[in-house]
Amino acid sequence: MxxxxxxxxxxxxxxxxxxxxxxxxxxxxxxxxxxxxxxxxxxxxxxxxxxxxxxxxxxxxxxxxxxxxxxxxxxxxxxxxxxxxxxxxxxxxxxxxxxxxxxxxxxxxxxxxxxxxxxxxHLDVFNCADVLMYADMLGDCGLVEASERYIASRLNQVVLQPSFLQLSLPLLQSLLNRDDLMTKSEDDVVQAALRWIDSDQEERSQHLPALCKSLRLSLISSKKHVTIKSKCLSVDSNLVYSDSTTQRLGQVRTEMQIFLQADYVDNDSQPCYDPSTGELYAINMPGNLDSFSVTVTPEDELYLAGGVLATARHIVIRRDTDPGMMADIVQKKFYQYNHLFNTWEPRCEMTSPRVRCGLVYLKGYIYAIGGDKDETAERYDPSRDQWTSIPPLPHPMPSDFCAVTLDDSIYVIRKEGCYRFSSTESTWNKMADMLKPPLSPQAVTHQGCIYCIDCDKEWRDSSRTCVEMYNPADGVWKQTGNGKSFIFNNATLMKHKGTLYLFTVHTFGDHGRQNLWEPSKQSSVSVHRYQPETDSWMSLEDKGRLVPPLKWLGSENRTDCLMSRMIPTFLGDWSADEDLPVVEMSADEEEESDNTFSDSSGSGTTDDSEDDLSDQDTSDEDNSDEDSQSGSDDGEI
The missing domain is CATH 3.30.710.10 (Potassium Channel Kv1.1; Chain A)
Structure with a gap:
């Protein structure tokens, strides 16, 4: 047996x-x-x-x-x-x-x-330096490398932690020698070294020459170079720097479009598109979440808040229901994206569960507005990983809304009315309403103004829509493009290299019915470039690579486009089976399709001049950071 x-x-x-x-x-x-x-x-x-x-x-x-x-x-x-x-x-x-x-x-x-x-x-900004010192003490090479790599991914935040100042000289040198530091400039690396020295000048000033060997002279600004010299113990010191001319990883990021579609079925990843190369990538998303909100900071940090558990997709979420669909369905989760790992790291949860809240960045803080039963609002401090409440919205928001930032204020736009929150005074004030109340507003800030369009249409809606502009200087909305209007199923405002664009999408199936999966369906994506000097929209016949080859870009669901500087090497591959190129229509077909809609609102002026992206002058690129420096954020969704 x-x-x-x-x-x-x-x-x-x-x-x-x-x-x-x-x-x-x-x-x-x-x-x-x-x-x-x-x-x-x-x-x-x-x-x-x-x-x-x-x-x-x-x-x-x-x-x-x-x-x-x-x-x-x-x-x-x-x-x-x-x-x-x-x-x-x-x-x-x-x-x-x-x-x-x-x-x-x-x-x-x-x-x-x-x-x-x-x-x-479980490495995070607050413990990674401690773990590094502990791993070094034990001689655990694997944990040392993991800790260093995490610090590299969040260097600008880690240097602000007290534990960073406790690193030994060899550990600091090892960090500063890394090519994968996620910093915008070599000056950030210099600042990290100087902060370590300044914490104990009497003892650590002697180590400046050793640290300089980890700093890349050709990439340091003249201003920072003067600062380094001023820290020398002797004016006659001859500092020797690294002769490497390789830019750190954070300095070679590429501006990309991140397309987020409402109620997208497979939200394990979302498409990330590089217009300069025409390549599609995949940015991983937190699993089991729908209807979340995302924002990007001027430093290209991505944050994601709230959402609905994907397992409860069949349940309709309404803001006027008993808060007792919501405690089990709507999430308080809050994440920060790690570019080096293509992952979302949990941060302190919001005080209230929210779905499709207004998530914006303003002057060092993240704001989450609305999206809950009581229309509350709160503010996140990244340096403390902490949320605090701010005054709630003055009135309920039963309809879709969007939020953008400009200067020191947050602007909330919706069909029922528009409001401005002053971050300096911590108060809400009524502002002018849009000329045409939007059902589904989408907005960006550009050159000191807010541009907004009612981006989503019912499939039988044949009305024309204008992009409206709000100038805080005069406090009024006006139609852009001398009243030029557009017919579309959905539309998306997008900024790229300092220029404002509008995507408009027509979707057609048999007998004029929209059906994303019909074999006979055709989608026409038009691109319009805004020219502020003439207040006009230029239709681009040569779209270049601005339009990604996404099949669902022409669906009836709203699509938002968020711009961020990403690292292609660390993004995933977007499977060719997941999306097919959008079927473009000829000029004759597009003109014919326009005629299938009645123009109930009267057509605006049109601009059919031929144009392509090659005539875009370099001044657009020079002004690409203009809005972020004023505290605005064009990545709000």
Whole structure:
């Protein structure tokens, strides 16, 4: 007979653990921090070479009934003994380092390995420098590299943490030598080095020459170079810099379009498009979420808030329902994107669950507005990872709305009316309403003004729509393009290299019905470029690579376009099977399709001049950062 009892090993462990808890048949007591742990020598020796050597050697401990264990905390020993007797490893996050140290001392490899993996998976801005110093002390090369790489991905935030100032000179040098630092300029690297020195000038000023060897002279601004010289102990010092001319990873990012579609079915990733090369990439998204909100900062940091659990997609979310669909469905989750890892890292949750809230960046803070039952608002401080409440919206917002920032204010636009929040005064004020109340507004800021369009249409809606502009200087809305209007199924405003564009989409199926999956469906994407000097919209016959080859770009669902400087190398591949090129219509076909709609509002002026992207002068690129410097954010969704 050859039979195996599959549960025998578990039964034996369970019985041994019971004996330990009752202190039956135990033959040794471990004394740790004043606490006694009755144990069985055979169990300890079976999972720990440290104890096996102790109990089988000629040392005195081999025969002692009570053994004192040094350099191990009571909690860590309890955790390791629980693992030895059950095979399960459980510990609180703040005890992981202590458990890992104990596991290394006692040579319990599985526990040490899993503790290191946990620390790698839970690195954040606030603990990464501490973990780096700890890993360096233990000589754990894998954890050292993981910690350094994480710090590289968030250098500008990590340098503000007190633990960064505790790094040793060799660790700091190793960091500053990395090519994958996510910084906008070499000046940020210089600032990190100087902050470390300034924290203890008397002791650390002598290390400036050593740190300069990690700084890339050709990439440092003249102003920062003067600052470095001023920190020298001797005016005659001849500082030697790195001769590397390689830009850090954060300095070679590419401006891309991130397309986010409302209620997109597969939200594990979203398309990210590089107009300069025509390449499509995939930006990973948090799983199981729909109807979330995203914003981008002038530093190209991406934040994502709220949303609805994908498992509850079949449930209709309404803002006027009992808040008792919502506690289980709408999320308080809040994430920050890591460009180096193409992942979203959890941050402090919002105080209220929100769906499609107005998420904007303004002068160092992230604001989440509305999207909950009570139309509350709150502000996030990235330096503290903390949310605080701000005054709620003056009136409920049952319809779709959008929020943008300009100067020191947040502007909320909706069908029921528009409001402005002053961040300096922390008050809401009524502002002028749009000329035509929008059902689904989408807006961007450009050259000190707000541009807004009612971007989504019912499939039988044949009305023409204008892009409206709001100038805070005179406090009124006006139609742009001398009243030029557009017919479309959906539209998207987008900025690229300092220029404002409008995408308009026509979708046609049999008998004029829209159906995304009909074989006979055709989608026509038109691109219009705004020329502020003449207040006109130029229709581009040569769209260049501005239009991505996305099949669902022509669907009836609203699409928003967020602009951010990304790193193509670390993005995923957008599968060719997921999307096909949009079927473009000829000029004759497009003109014919326009005639299938009635013009109930009267046509505006048109501009059919031929144009292509090659005549866009370099002044657009020179002004690309103009809005971000004034505190505005064109990436709000």
């Amino acid at each position: 050859d039979v195996t009892n599959e549960v025998h090993s578990n039964d034996v462990l369970r019985e041994l653990n019971g004996l330990r808890e009752r202190a039956e048949l135990t033959d040794v007591v471990l004394e740790v921090d004043g606490r006694s742990f009755p144990c069985h020598r055979a169990v300890l020796a079976s999972c720990s070479p440290y104890f096996r050597g102790m109990f089988t050697s000629g040392y005195a401990e081999a025969k002692q009934e009570r053994i004192s264990i040094q350099d191990v905390s009571e909690v860590a020993m309890a955790t390791i003994l629980d693992y030895a007797y059950t095979g399960c490893l459980q510990t609180e996050p703040d005890q992981v380092q202590a458990v890992m140290s104990a596991a290394r001392l006692l040579q319990v490899d599985f526990v040490g390995r899993k503790a290191a993996e946990y620390m790698k998976d």
